[in-house]
Amino acid sequence: MHLSQPREEIRNAEPGTRHAKRARSMPLRGGLAWLLFCFVLLLPSVGHANEERGDPAARLLPGDSASEHWEFTARFESGHLLFVEFLITNIGLGERNAAAAWYLVTPEGKTHRTSNGRRARHWTLASDGLRLEIGASVLDLHAPAYQLHLDKKSMRVSLRLRPDPVAAWSEQAVLSGYAIDLLAAAVPIEGTLWGKGMKTPLLVKGTVAVTHSWSNEAGSSLIRRRVEFFSLQEENPFYGVELTAPNGTQAQWVMARPSGGEKYDSRSVEWALDGRAKELRESGYEVPATVRMKNGELEGQARLAPVLLRADPFIDIPRPFRFVVSTALDLRPRRVWALAPYELSFSSTTQKQAVLHLQGTGVTAVTFLNPMPPQP
Numbered sequence: 001m002h003l004s005q006p007r008e009e010i011r012n013a014e015p016g017t018r019h020a021k022r023a024r025s026m027p028l029r030g031g032l033a034w035l036l037f038c039f040v041l042l043l044p045s046v047g048h049a050n051e052e053r054g055d056p057a058a059r060l061l062p063g064d065s066a067s068e069h070w071e072f073t074a075r076f077e078s079g080h081l082l083f084v085e086f087l088i089t090n091i092g093l094g095e096r097n098a099a100a101a102w103y104l105v106t107p108e109g110k111t112h113r114t115s116n117g118r119r120a121r122h123w124t125l126a127s128d129g130l131r132l133e134i135g136a137s138v139l140d141l142h143a144p145a146y147q148l149h150l151d152k153k154s155m156r157v158s159l160r161l162r163p164d165p166v167a168a169w170s171e172q173a174v175l176s177g178y179a180i181d182l183l184a185a186a187v188p189i190e191g192t193l194w195g196k197g198m199k200t201p202l203l204v205k206g207t208v209a210v211t212h213s214w215s216n217e218a219g220s221s222l223i224r225r226r227v228e229f230f231s232l233q234e235e236n237p238f239y240g241v242e243l244t245a246p247n248g249t250q251a252q253w254v255m256a257r258p259s260g261g262e263k264y265d266s267r268s269v270e271w272a273l274d275g276r277a278k279e280l281r282e283s284g285y286e287v288p289a290t291v292r293m294k295n296g297e298l299e300g301q302a303r304l305a306p307v308l309l310r311a312d313p314f315i316d317i318p319r320p321f322r323f324v325v326s327t328a329l330d331l332r333p334r335r336v337w338a339l340a341p342y343e344l345s346f347s348s349t350t351q352k353q354a355v356l357h358l359q360g361t362g363v364t365a366v367t368f369l370n371p372m373p374p375q376p
Contacts, residue, residue: 054167056141056183056212057129058088066090068214073363074189075232076206079107081308083337086132086139096120100137102150104195105308112195114155159191161208170267174243174253182255184210185237207232226367229291229302229340235260236358240293242271258346258356269295279307284371285334300344304364311335332370340364
């Protein structure tokens with residue numbers, strides 16, 4: 001994977017400010033931190049044709065609505081699951097704001113949630129763009145191993161993972177204006193987790209998927225819903241995404257390495273979202289009970305059960321401002337994560353071999369930027 005050359009030092013600085021010393025922490029308290037986070041939590045990624053793909057470093061895009069995020073989806077042998085987002089955005093109060101959000105789900109279904117948000121000049125970005133420090137949240141993307149750290153009263157995390165040797169992405173735009181790099185499809189992750197109520201930090205091992213995306217414009221004009229499936233199996237890594245635009249246009253992409261072999265990459269996969277998850281009945285935000293995928297080489301399905309977590313990024317905004325923010329951004333977002341028992345069958349068009357059957361339990365994430373229109 002290509003790594004960018006060291007960039008000139010731009011540490012939490014306004015454009016034009018260099019070698020800035022780290023200022024004292026000025027957090028965006030409570031609802032304000034989540035306000036910054038929800039501005040960009042669900043924004044799609046608008047790439048530039050001349051940008052190098054597969055580079056995990058921060059791009060610091062110049063657009064007024066520019067943003068980028070790094071997302072981690074992890075499942076551990078202990079039964080815990082962890083969902084993490086790191087974000088940099090020019091949306092909000094000034095430019096180059098940053099935020100991080102963490103969701104830890106215990107085997108019993110209890111959810112621990114926390115976040116950090118900082119305005120420009122009050123968080124740290126390494127000169128090469130590969131390390132972000134946002135209050136108590138730290139993301140280090142230096143080779144050979146990425147690191148995630150969180151040190152708060154309610155949650156503490158310290159994890160390490162080695163990304164795939166080469167990132168994956170669709171050579172053609174998945175949907176007009178959208179791009180996403182898959183830095184890790186399903187790789188080992190290990191370290192410690194602790195949430196409020198646990199006696200001591202827990203040593204954990206598991207599997208994680210990592211994506212990196214970036215945008216120069218608001219996302220609600222490009223995407224209404226995003227459905228992602230992660231196999232989270234190191235031996236059979238699989239990632240799939242289906243996107244629905246506001247006008248109903250749909251696009252898909254899948255990437256897999258069956259039995260650790262050659263990469264399978266296709267945009268010609270038909271997705272069908274069947275039924276509705278019983279736990280979620282909010283109008284416009286219905287989550288499918290089953291995701292089906294099929295083309296000439298691939299056929300499979302994943303059931304979404306049980307639902308692990310439902311998040312409304314606007315929930316922490318004080319009620320008087322919630323409507324104003326939603327209207328101004330044209331956003332009424334939701335995010336849902338569910339375990340996803342799956343079965344997949346691959347057949348090769350280039351080699352004479354038997355059909356390969358795979359099964360396991362992954363994770364499906366369903367993201368709504370706005371509610372879906374009523375079905376006829």
